[in-house]
Structures are given as structure tokens and as C-alpha cells.
Amino acid sequence: MFLFIMGIVFLFACFIAIPVSFFVPQVLCCVRYYKNFFTDEGYLTFTLPVSRKTLLLSKMVNTVLWSVIHGLLLLVSGAIVITIAPVPNRGQLLDLRIWQGIGRILEDVWEYLGAWSLVYLLEGILMVLAATWFGCALIYMCMTIGAVVAKKHKVLAAFGIYYGVNMGFSFVMQIAMVLGLVFVVLPLGALLAEATYGMACTLVALLLLMILMIEVAVACLFHFLTLGKLEQKLNLS
């Protein structure tokens, strides 16, 4: 009975911990970014024989890398849970039915898409990386602008700028997504019915690539704006 209650408690804790922990690496990286660039440590950082472009790039790569590693760790944790949690009741060591179900889904995907599934997988990975970069670049841009603009309460200013920019961006994104659904995705779905299988797969791949380019363009814009502020406007007091 005790173990049963503990099991419920820990499962509940897992369901809370997983989404919360998703933000921990990014928060830690942002704290390091702020301390390394905009506090007393910044005096040492900017005297290093490294250009500011490289410094920012290293911070960005670091954050993206840690976010991706954390995501992979969450996947590994999920894999452990679905391997151990289903209790075997037919005398075997582990009950692997969930894994067999996942295997069947992957088999069906491969049977339907063939080698295109690898193309889409690669594009998906690139889109995840670009989205992570975009998120980090947005936060760093807001932190940089907050540190440059505000003389005191730089963190508060960064929060305020992030909140405003994020709200405006989310508003624009929602409109863009609705318009994109109505004018691009749904019509494309109808037009693909007239296309051959190869052409339909090619068009979907091109569309995903276009979405990737949009993510990269916006991430680049934020990254370069941040870099511009660091190179020209930074004033450590």
C-alpha cells in the first residue's frame, strides 16, 4: 500500500517535472549570458581575444546544444518509463508491447512514405534546431536591448521587452497561421490529390523547407540585431 501511494505521488511528480524541466537549461543559459555580458564579468569577457560575433555565437550554440541535449534526455526518460512501467504479467522480464506498437507505426510510415520519411525526418530535425535557435535569439535580443536601454533594473527591462515583443509576435503568428492554413495548407491538400505520389512528396518537402527558411530568417534577424547592439551600443557601467 505504501509503495502504491508512493507510485502515484512520483508519477504525479513526473508529470509536473517534465514540462517544468524543459525550461531549466534555457533559463540557466540566459542567466549565464546576462552575467557574462552585462555584469562585472562582462569587463573580463569583452577583453578576451575573441570577437563579439564569436562570443555571441558561442552563447547561442551553447544554449541550443543544451536545449537539444535536455530534449534528448527527456526522450530517454520517456523511453525508460514506457519500458519499465508496463508490468509484465505473463512471466516475461519486460512487457514491450508499447515498443512493438511504436515499431508497427514506424513500419507503416516507412511502407507509406519510403525514403521520403528520411527526408522529412531530416527536415523535422532541422526545424526543431531552427525553432530552438529562434527562441534563444528572441530571448537574447530582448535581454540585450533591455541591458542597453535601461541604466538600472536591466533584468526587469529585459522581461518587459520580452513580454511585449512576444505578445506582438504571437499575435502576428496567429494571424499568419490562420491565413496560412486557409490559403496554403488546405488548398495544397486539395491540389495534391491531383498530383502523382512522387510529386506530392516533393511538394510537401519543399513546403517544409520553406517553413524552415522562414524560421531561419527570423532567427537570423534577431541574432544580427543582438550582435549589432553588442558591437555598437553596449555600455557596461
Next chain:
Amino acid sequence: MKRNKMKILYFALACILLFSVLSTVALASEDPAWELSDDETELYYGSKTFTLYEPYFPLTIVGDAVYSYDYALDDYRSVDTNHNAVYAEVGILHYVTEEGTSALDRLMEGEASSYMLMSQHGACGEISDALAAKLTRPEKGAETRTFDVRDLEDALYYTLLGVESYGFYGCAYGAVYLYESEYYYIHYMDLGNQYFDSYGNFSYRRGTVEAVKLSAEIIPELQYAEKDMKYRPLEYIDLGDNGNFDPGTDDLFSARSAFSTGMVFFGIMAPIPFLVIGLVFPRSHRKGYPKYWYILAGVAGLWMLLAILLMILVP
């Protein structure tokens, strides 16, 4: 000091992990599992054994039956059972307990516990034993008529279901046909195999059958039973294609126009600001931005190229 703190932290984390792993074991299900014998003649659920039952007449799950479904065997076939787990179905195979076997045997011999009338669309309603008796055991001297079964194929009919004692399975004992505004009853249990198809359903391909014309006194009761069919199957609701593009000629044209409009907006107009910023900033002597802004212009150019390619390739 710091090393000791780290050791305590690692120890605490290891204990938490161990508890987490143990607690998932503690949540083990105590329900028995469904297992099928190798020759698939027996199905086991804990201490209960279900034996394969091959009915002489096809069985129908009656309209108001309550059943559970989707227990999975090792090979992922589902096991559907009635609510008191006397019957179990794996695909089209029927497995029954000893109690279920005796109930079904009585049903097959014509000794139903209750009766239902079922329409061609699956709606059913209970009828009294007296009405069922009048249908299945007509009076001596009742008027009969011989039909070519092909004449009955398009006639409206109601199947008389005998239902076993657990109220789950019904067996078609016969059917009431409305032909030329008269009601006739055909008793299936008296017919030979040549009148049924491979699924055990009455066949309208060939042959003649003798039907009993129902007397006038039965008809009101029968018509009341028709109206009283309260167990109806879910109606198929056609939601139509509102809001979706139907790939017919007109809709395809509008799909193409919408897609082109979308691509012009998202693929050509939207990247222009990025292209302009990426080209202007590095050349601005006043601002003096570095050359890496050209990367942004390159990405925006690629974005526009992909959009144009999509517009060309889409059929």
C-alpha cells in the same frame, strides 16, 4: 565541504530514482490477462475458461446488449465480452463459459428466453412471448402462400430474434415480410441449408418457401411492435465537405487561386522586408553594419525561390 554536499545530492537523487522505479512495480495491475490456447479452442481469463462455440445458426448481438471491448491478447487481437463475462468474442469466433453454452444450446433448439423484432436497419424492440408464439406456432389451417425467394428480396421485413437468457445474443428464428400489403411469416428454423448463404443469412438467390399469412388479430400487435423499436443503431451522419475544397473542377480552380494568393503573400511579399534589410544594412555608410547581414538576404532569397518553385510545380 562542497564535495560532501555533492555526495549528499547524488545520494538523494539515487534514492529518488530507486523509489520511482520501485513504485512503478508497486502499481502492478492485479487483473488477470486474457490468454488463448495454442489451438484457439479455449480462452482463459484468470480461473475462467471459455470454450469455442460454433453456433448452428448465426448469432446477433441484440440492440440493448451491454458489452466491454478491447482487452488485448498477446497478438493484439481484441477480446469483446458481454457485461457479465459469460461470452467472449475474438474476431468472428465465439467463446462461451459452461453457463453460456447451455444458454446458447437452448437458443439453437428454439427455446429462447425472450424475443425481439429487428428491422433491416438494425433497430430492435422486444415483443411478447405470446406474439412470438403466434408467429412461430401458427394455428392449424392458417393460410399459407408459396413464394419464390427472389420476389421477397425487396420486400420490407422484420427478423424475429430469439434471445438467450443472458440477453446478449439473438438468433434469427424467422422473419415477418410485408408483401403486397399483407404480412407473412417464414420460419427459418424449418428450412434446409440451401436457403442460407455461407454466413448463415437467408438467401434470396433461388428456391421457394412457404410463408404463413398472419391473421388480422396479430397485425395491430405487430404494428405496435414495429413502432416500439427503441434500440436503434447510431445513424450515419454525413457532415459533408463544408469548408473543405472538393477536388472537382470548380473547387480545384478555387483551390489553385487560393494557393497562388497564399504563396504570393507568404512566399514573395513576406520575405521582401528581410531581403531589403539584408541588402541595405551592410551598404549603409551611416549605420556601418557589418557584412553578415548579407546572410539574411541570402536566406530571404532562398525563401522566395522555394515559394516560386512551389507555385510552378503544383498541378
